Amino acid sequence: MIFVIVLGNTMVAKAADGDAEKGKVLFAVCMACHGADGEGNAALNAPATGGQDEWYVVRQLNNFRAGVRGAHAGDIFGAQMRPMALTLANDQAVIDVAAYIATLPLPELATTIEGDAEAGKKAFAVCVACHGANGEGNVSLNAPRLSGQYDWYIKRQLDNFKAGIRGTNPKDIYGAQMRPMAMILVTDEQIRDVTAYIATLE
Template sequence: MKNMLSVATAMSLWLVMIAPAQAANGNVAAGQAKAAVCAGCHGADGNGGADPLWPKLAGQDSAYIAKQLADFKSGARKDPIMAGMAAPLSAADMKNIGAYFASLKPKPGAAQDAQLAKQGEKVYRGGDAKMGVSACMSCHGPSGHGIPPRFPKVSGQNAAYTRKQMLAFKAGSRANDGEIMTRIAFRMSEQEIKAVSEYMAGLH
């Protein structure tokens, strides 16, 4: 009887301990229900829709997704479509949606231009000392999986989407993630941005 009570007590304590963690990370099932409308652009499996300018979200860090949704809602990050989508979401909804997309399995991407990707690899792994551009992998990791929650996963992302975002950082029209990307992208040429975006599309 004592052993049974000890097991029951241990289980109760364990449930108490994991409940706050689950709440902090979001509820996948609740996120899936809320994210049903997202499939039109981001794909039913989170691996992207028909337009390459729409990002893949499968496997992305949950906290990063929640932050971007909050920024779309507040206007810190500008996008007319996403502003409308994020407007009715609560902070809990955003966490849940983030947890759902983080739980999905990302499909490996592929570079379409091998020569361009080779140019991009040099910048991704070695930076551009002459222009004061640090290696992309110093923040996003050698395999592009990021350092969550601040630095997102970039491997396998649509090249067109990555290029669009980097050009936005370069122009200063996107500044919701601190100054690091703004400073780095500003110093990169448009050709370097195009090459790095192509390389990251096939990185995994």
């Protein structure tokens, strides 16, 4: 069951309590790509899941299940993820696996994107309002954690938002909010710079 709470003027979906032990069993399918501790695997284009916020994991798994993500013709890697999300039989299974993922540690990440982190810090000033000064995210603003995620994945998602691969599905309300923010980064260099800065956050 999903409850809706109101914080200020923002509605946020709050998942019912998940059973992390049941989620651990379900996560066995995820381990093949995302790793036993949710550390991710760049070779398999699998982002880190360990330590990600439970509410955001629930939303994205449900987006994949509903075709809000992974159905766009340009979303090659999302298309790989969608059938995995569909192995979760119901909403409670999604909530349970998200509860387990939230117990996993944030991974130690290698830097793969070259960019000017100082220039990226200036560009990130726009992002702080929602994602926080340390990229910690803010559930009341529906803004996910950015720190603790691979730089290559952050860059890919910014590219996807700019290209309309994410944020253009009519049901992707929060993606639609993010897309114009990504469009502020006009050049690939700017995307690399802000990604390089995010990689320094803890």
